[in-house]
Amino acid sequence: MTEVPPVRLPALLAALVVTILAAAPAQAHVRAxxxxxxxxGQGDDVTAVVDVDYDVLGRLLSLDGVVIPDPDGRVEEVxxxxxxxxxxxxxxxxxxxxxxxxxxxRSSISCDARDGGRVxxxxxxxxxxxxxxxxxxxxxxxxRSDVFSATDGLVDDVRTTVAYDVDGLRGSTLLxxxxxxxxxGHADLLGEIPGFVLLGAEHxxxxxxxxxxxxxxxxxxxxxxxxxxxxxxxxxxxxxTLVLAAVGWVSVPGWIVEPLIALSIAFVALDNLLSPxxxxxxxxVFAFGLLHGLGFAGALGVDGAAxxxxxxxxxxxxxxxxxxxxxxxxxxxxxLSFLRRAATGPVAARALMLGTVGAAVAVAGAGLVWFVERSxxxx
Numbered sequence: 551m552t553e554v555p556p557v558r559l560p561a562l563l564a565a566l567v568v569t570i571l572a573a574a575p576a577q578a579h580v581r582a583x584x585x586x587x588x589x590x591g592q593g594d595d596v597t598a599v600v601d602v603d604y605d606v607l608g609r610l611l612s613l614d615g616v617v618i619p620d621p622d623g624r625v626e627e628v629x630x631x632x633x634x635x636x637x638x639x640x641x642x643x644x645x646x647x648x649x650x651x652x653x654x655x656r657s658s659i660s661c662d663a664r665d666g667g668r669v670x671x672x673x674x675x676x677x678x679x680x681x682x683x684x685x686x687x688x689x690x691x692x693x694r695s696d697v698f699s700a701t702d703g704l705v706d707d708v709r710t711t712v713a714y715d716v717d718g719l720r721g722s723t724l725l726x727x728x729x730x731x732x733x734x735g736h737a738d739l740l741g742e743i744p745g746f747v748l749l750g751a752e753h754x755x756x757x758x759x760x761x762x763x764x765x766x767x768x769x770x771x772x773x774x775x776x777x778x779x780x781x782x783x784x785x786x787x788x789x790x791t792l793v794l795a796a797v798g799w800v801s802v803p804g805w806i807v808e809p810l811i812a813l814s815i816a817f818v819a820l821d822n823l824l825s826p827x828x829x830x831x832x833x834x835v836f837a838f839g840l841l842h843g844l845g846f847a848g849a850l851g852v853d854g855a856a857x858x859x860x861x862x863x864x865x866x867x868x869x870x871x872x873x874x875x876x877x878x879x880x881x882x883x884x885x886l887s888f889l890r891r892a893a894t895g896p897v898a899a900r901a902l903m904l905g906t907v908g909a910a911v912a913v914a915g916a917g918l919v920w921f922v923e924r925s926x927x928x929x
Contacts, residue, residue, distance in 0.1 A: 582707040585697045586676075587652065589714040589734075596661060596683045596716065600648050601676045602697060604633055606704050611643050634671045641669040648679040651697040657689035673804035674848060691716050694731035709749065713860075721859025724749070742859075743866045750870025753846065754878075759920060760842060761878060763815045766913050767835065768882050769906060770822035772890075777883055780835050781875065787839025788846060789868055795847035796864055807844045809924040814838035816917030819910045846871060 586601040608616035614636035615628040637644065645667035654661040661683040668680040685691070691714075698708045710725040712732065719735045724745040754760050767784070771777045794800040818838065821831070846867075889905075892898065 582709075583698055583705050585695065585708060585710040587693070587695060587710060587712045589654075589691070589693060589712065589716055591683075591685075591691075591716050593717070594685050596654060596685055596691065598652060598654070598681045598683065598693075600652060600679045600681070600697065601672065602648065602679070604637075604671070604675055604677050606698055607644060607647075607677050608633075608636075609704055610647065610698075610702060611640050613637060613640055630671065630675065633675070637669060637671055637677060642666075644669045644677060645679055645681070648697060649681050651695065651699070652681065653694045653696075654683050654685065655692045655694075656685045656687040658692075659685075659687035661685035661691075674808060690733050690735055692731060692733045695725050696730060699730070700727065709745075711749075722863050723859075742863055746863045746866035747870040747873070750846075750867035750872075751874040752870070753867075754871045754874035757845075759811055759815060759917075760845070762913050762916055763811075763818065763838070763842065764875060764878050765882060766815055766818040766822065766910070768879065768886060769819070769910055769913070770831065771883065771886075774883075777879060779832060781879060783832050783836045784839040784842070785872060785875070787836045788843030788871070791840045791843030792846045792868060793861075793864055795844050797860060800844070802844050804848055805924075807841060807848065809921050810841050811838075811845050812917050812920035812924055814841055814917070816914040816921065819914035819917065823907060823910050 583603045583606050585603075588599040590597050590599075604613070605616050607613065613633070615632040617628060649663045649667060662685075664682045664684065667682070668678075670678050672678050693712060693714075695710045695712070697710065698705050700706070707727060711722060712725060713722045714720065714734050716734050723732050723742055725732060726745070764784075767780045768777065771780060791800060795802070818834070821834070
């Protein structure tokens with residue numbers, strides 16, 4: 551086997567971390583976003599709670615604190631207080647925009663949106679608009695979403711998750727540019743599966759915190775058996791809380807979950823450096839997996855009573871997460887194994903150790919920075 555020059559080993563390990571860290575700023579250049587709609591109602595009265603991305607809405611309404619990457623792809627963090635004050639000052643405009651873009655109807659007769667609407671900044675940093683509608687006609691409810699449509703000129707792709715509990719019908723569905731409306735109770739259950747699988751895969755791949763957590767686990771895994779064990783523990787744990795939270799049986803505020811997810815990244819990365827024993831690792835991974843499952847549920851935007859539609863979509867979303875997780879493991883673990891096998895001499899072994907330490911410190915540092923940024927008491 552050709553030995554990798556020792557000086558390259560730390561650089562190769564660091565490249566794994568830097569490449570993944572660079573994925574977050576790169577997202578800012580991908581003109582895509584997501585919207586979550588929660589519909590509840592019976593008969594004439596229907597309420598809609600809509601969550602949208604602050605940065606996209608901010609560009610539309612000229613809000614303060616909109617994150618725009620510089621030419622190098624870096625982004626500057628904005629205090630939540632700046633955004634909250636700006637949103638409060640433009641609450642009427644935000645409610646008017648979302649109310650005009652989200653249209654409900656029964657039997658082709660439009661429902662009337664009541665004046666105003668509650669607007670707030672959520673713990674996760676999204677803009678939440680709560681609207682109330684009166685539907686005079688009878689029949690199945692149809693929802694059409696043009697929130698952040700192509701005519702706004704802001705995004706090229708928007709995916710809208712619609713969760714509903716209307717007239718005794720419960721479930722969820724996806725809307726996109728090719729399908730902007732759906733009639734409650736008439737959705738194609740099997741046709742929803744590919745969209746939710748893709749949504750789950752994208753959430754893991756573009757969720758830098760989840761990716762770095764997996765990388766931190768892989769840095770501490772020496773054998774394929776170790777990878778299988780930690781991956782299984784993480785999968786089982788996040789699957790449990792994903793289902794429980796998404797169907798409304800468990801509820802933990804985002805301002806608690808998100809900082810703890812960040813802290814889990816730092817803990818696992820530092821644990822690889824400070825603790826030579828690994829007997830405690832599986833329980834730790836399982837516990838943190840429960841936290842990440844709550845984060846996945848928040849991203850899915852489904853929160854209500856269990857139904858066949860909800861469970862099918864949950865399973866599909868989770869399958870997407872697992873496929874993305876396997877893809878990351880399939881790339882990262884062989885690369886790490888190759889570097890370990892290549893470090894045959896004492897100099898190369900020391901270089902590999904320094905590279906591993908550097909990678910773990912970089913991952914832990916990212917986790918600690920996110921913990922501070924996401925903690926409401928520290929910002």
